[in-house]
Amino acid sequence: MAYVADAPKETFRLSMLIYDTRYRSITIQVIVLILALLFVGWLADNTIKNLAAKDKDINFSFLWNRAGYDIGQQLIPYTNDSTHSRAAVVGLLNTLVVAFFGCIFATILGVFAGVLRLSNNWVVSRIMTVYVETFRNVPLLLWIILSFTILSEVTSPPNAFRLTDEMIASGQEPAASMLFNDSVAITNRGTDIPWPLLERPMGGAEFAGVPINFAVVISLLLLAASVYVARRNSQRARKTQEETGERPVVWWQNLLVVVLPVAAFLAWRGFHLEYPELKGFNFRGGLSIAHSFTALLIALSLYTGAFIAEAVRAGILAISKGQTEAAYALGIRPGRTMRLVVLPQALRVIIPPLISQYLNLTKNTTLGMAISYLDLKGTLGGITLNQTGRELECMMLMMGIYLILSLIISSVMNAFNAAVKLKER
Amino acid sequence: MKKSVFLGTLAASALMAGFASAGTLDDVKARGELICGSNTGLTGFGAPDANNNWTGFDVDLCRALGAAVLGDPSKVKFVPTTGETRFTALASGEVDLLVRNSTWTYSRDTDLKLDFVGVNYYDGQGFMVKKDLGILSAKELDGATVCIQTGTTTELNLADFFKSNNISYTPVTVADDAEAQRQYMAGACDAFTTDASGLAATRATLPDPDNHIILPEIISKEPLGPVVRHGDNQWGDIVRWTLNALLTAEEKGVTKANAEEMAASSTDPEVRRLLGVEGDMGTMTGLDKDAFKRAIMANGNYGEIFAANIGESTPIGLARGLNELWINGGLQYSPPFR
Numbered sequence: 001m002a003y004v005a006d007a008p009k010e011t012f013r014l015s016m017l018i019y020d021t022r023y024r025s026i027t028i029q030v031i032v033l034i035l036a037l038l039f040v041g042w043l044a045d046n047t048i049k050n051l052a053a054k055d056k057d058i059n060f061s062f063l064w065n066r067a068g069y070d071i072g073q074q075l076i077p078y079t080n081d082s083t084h085s086r087a088a089v090v091g092l093l094n095t096l097v098v099a100f101f102g103c104i105f106a107t108i109l110g111v112f113a114g115v116l117r118l119s120n121n122w123v124v125s126r127i128m129t130v131y132v133e134t135f136r137n138v139p140l141l142l143w144i145i146l147s148f149t150i151l152s153e154v155t156s157p158p159n160a161f162r163l164t165d166e167m168i169a170s171g172q173e174p175a176a177s178m179l180f181n182d183s184v185a186i187t188n189r190g191t192d193i194p195w196p197l198l199e200r201p202m203g204g205a206e207f208a209g210v211p212i213n214f215a216v217v218i219s220l221l222l223l224a225a226s227v228y229v230a231r232r233n234s235q236r237a238r239k240t241q242e243e244t245g246e247r248p249v250v251w252w253q254n255l256l257v258v259v260l261p262v263a264a265f266l267a268w269r270g271f272h273l274e275y276p277e278l279k280g281f282n283f284r285g286g287l288s289i290a291h292s293f294t295a296l297l298i299a300l301s302l303y304t305g306a307f308i309a310e311a312v313r314a315g316i317l318a319i320s321k322g323q324t325e326a327a328y329a330l331g332i333r334p335g336r337t338m339r340l341v342v343l344p345q346a347l348r349v350i351i352p353p354l355i356s357q358y359l360n361l362t363k364n365t366t367l368g369m370a371i372s373y374l375d376l377k378g379t380l381g382g383i384t385l386n387q388t389g390r391e392l393e394c395m396m397l398m399m400g401i402y403l404i405l406s407l408i409i410s411s412v413m414n415a416f417n418a419a420v421k422l423k424e425r
Numbered sequence: 426m427k428k429s430v431f432l433g434t435l436a437a438s439a440l441m442a443g444f445a446s447a448g449t450l451d452d453v454k455a456r457g458e459l460i461c462g463s464n465t466g467l468t469g470f471g472a473p474d475a476n477n478n479w480t481g482f483d484v485d486l487c488r489a490l491g492a493a494v495l496g497d498p499s500k501v502k503f504v505p506t507t508g509e510t511r512f513t514a515l516a517s518g519e520v521d522l523l524v525r526n527s528t529w530t531y532s533r534d535t536d537l538k539l540d541f542v543g544v545n546y547y548d549g550q551g552f553m554v555k556k557d558l559g560i561l562s563a564k565e566l567d568g569a570t571v572c573i574q575t576g577t578t579t580e581l582n583l584a585d586f587f588k589s590n591n592i593s594y595t596p597v598t599v600a601d602d603a604e605a606q607r608q609y610m611a612g613a614c615d616a617f618t619t620d621a622s623g624l625a626a627t628r629a630t631l632p633d634p635d636n637h638i639i640l641p642e643i644i645s646k647e648p649l650g651p652v653v654r655h656g657d658n659q660w661g662d663i664v665r666w667t668l669n670a671l672l673t674a675e676e677k678g679v680t681k682a683n684a685e686e687m688a689a690s691s692t693d694p695e696v697r698r699l700l701g702v703e704g705d706m707g708t709m710t711g712l713d714k715d716a717f718k719r720a721i722m723a724n725g726n727y728g729e730i731f732a733a734n735i736g737e738s739t740p741i742g743l744a745r746g747l748n749e750l751w752i753n754g755g756l757q758y759s760p761p762f763r
Contacts, residue, residue, distance in 0.1 A: 072595055
């Protein structure tokens with residue numbers, strides 16, 4: 001018998017889905033997927049049925065209706081005749097501006113506090129420890145309310161700045177006075193600072209509802225061109241230095257190139273500062289920064305700064321002590337060692353936690369509602385939601401916008417991280 | 426993939442939790458407690474004291490309703506809601522009704538799917554300022570900083586008023602009366618605007634009420650009333666007619682003290698119907714025939730509730746004005762109990 005029977009072909013049995021390791025993982029994944037879809041389907045269906053029971057639908061057309069309410073702080077023109085979508089954009093810009101400055105201040109503060117916490121000076125390092133521990137361990141909302149209360153309670157009302165005829169007659173001084181040569185007024189409502197204006201403005205245009213001032217555009221273009229020329233000048237100097245060993249003095253040339261064209265342009269258009277002046281109930285003229293903005297910015301920066309300080313400290317401690325010692329051995333001073341040797345290497349450890357701190361700060365701006373700061377949560381998720389009764393739509397829009405915002409921030413920061421991380425070749 | 430989605434919807438329709446509950450009346454009876462959406466604290470209208478006993482004009486209407494539905498005015502739980510959260514709380518079923526100075530408007534009645542079942546206080550929006558500002562009219566408020574409660578009709582009226590008078594203002598939006606009061610007292614705003622009744626109530630709680638004045642302009646109509654969810658007509662009827670019972674009681678001279686006696690002795694057929702001696706008015710709405718008598722006996726008729734909480738003898742000192750009965754020249758008018 002020359003024929004050998006083939007090995008019996010294995011037939012597929014249902015039980016193999018569980019007992020056979022080849023199939024088991026697939027089975028589990030399919031079950032989890034079905035359960036997840038069931039859950040999502042149940043949520044969606046439940047929502048739709050409940051909305052139908054209340055005679056409601058999902059409809060975003062309210063965004064193009066007249067908003068009818070006013071917003072205190074607006075970066076783009078907005079009146080109560082504007083639409084709800086415009087109000088949402090005004091709110092979004094308010095969110096962005098506080099998040100932008102918050103991230104910058106928190107980073108500066110965090111890097112300083114983190115470095116100083118490792119200082120050999122006992123007092124300095126202890127002060128930084130106290131700062132980090134107090135701010136990290138008290139809820140942010142309390143810091144926001146505290147800074148707002150301090151700002152609005154310790155400052156004087158605008159009325160206290162008033163100098164009436166009777167007061168002049170009796171030689172009295174007003175109860176409060178402006179700072180910096182009568183240019184800045186801090187009232188219990190906000191800070192009024194001078195604002196640059198042109199006597200002969202260039203006019204402007206509107207692009208997608210955002211006004212564009214030609215004078216600003218021209219100034220920025222001039223500045224960019226000047227900086228480019230200055231950099232070319234520096235490159236030329238470096239080249240000369242490499243060729244001849246002697247570096248020509250160019251700093252004053254560069255300074256003139258950068259400053260002169262813009263200054264000349266602004267002077268030609270009649271540049272001057274508009275100072276705030278007490279008129280009626282409030283200061284008018286200049287730029288008025290409400291305390292709700294300042295308080296939110298201060299609290300967010302201090303709070304997030306404490307977390308960033310810890311990330312910075314961790315990053316520095318992660319760098320081997322040998323690096324510092326080697327730098328000292330080469331005769332580099334401690335300050336420069338930190339700046340040129342340790343911090344650049346520490347960055348790759350610092351940046352990943354820094355990303356999540358930036359994201360936290362951006363999302364924490366919603367707490368501004370506690371002090372009447374009208375950010376996206378205050379306009380779209382607050383007044384618009386309330387006046388139109390479109391809870392679901394407003395919440396979905398808001399979540400979508402914050403999600404996109406966070407994704408943008410983290411992708412930018414991830415790109416930066418990729419640029420500074422240790423290159424492995 | 427498609428199949429699992431299909432299965433998902435199939436299973437989901439089978440599950441369908443928390444939906445299509447029975448009528449609100451059955452819910453309240455089963456719970457043995459009426460949940461009333463109230464103000465976060467507006468003296469005279471609805472505010473808790475140190476022992477969490479709620480008192481006020483709006484609160485007493487809830488208690489009358491509690492007496493009518495459950496037979497006990499103390500079986501009412503008050504849930505504080507802000508201007509921002511109130512309608513969501515009502516729509517989601519967190520509260521059975523709202524009695525908290527809410528203005529009856531077209532869009533709230535239709536678009537928000539709510540039902541305003543009556544008006545328990547006819548109000549209008551006003552302004553309060555410090556006396557030493559030397560202002561006598563709201564039209565002099567050009568450039569002022571104004572505190573407003575967010576999520577209210579006053580927010581929109583304010584914008585309209587300043588726009589139509591061609592003057593400007595800086596809004597400071599606050600969440601509730603307490604925060605508005607703090608900011609106003611700290612001088613963070615020049616004027617505080619809300620319904621005139623609310624201003625009077627706030628002013629009464631200030632340490633120095635005489636240094637503050639309420640400007641004469643009333644810039645809007647604010648009919649304030651109890652609100653229920655759209656679609657539950659039986660519950661809407663109960664709330665509407667409890668309020669009407671209190672008004673009819675005042676009109677007919679039925680008070681907390683004499684209700685029992687009137688029920689026994691009165692010969693006026695409407696009083697007899699109201700108090701459940703004749704006919705079965707109460708049972709028509711799913712209650713019992715003594716329901717409205719109990720409502721009246723909880724805290725008295727409309728006039729008594731008004732006088733006890735916000736009337737001229739209280740620190741708030743509001744005159745009846747528009748809220749006088751129609752027979753005395755006011756707007757409060759109950760359809761007949763027939």
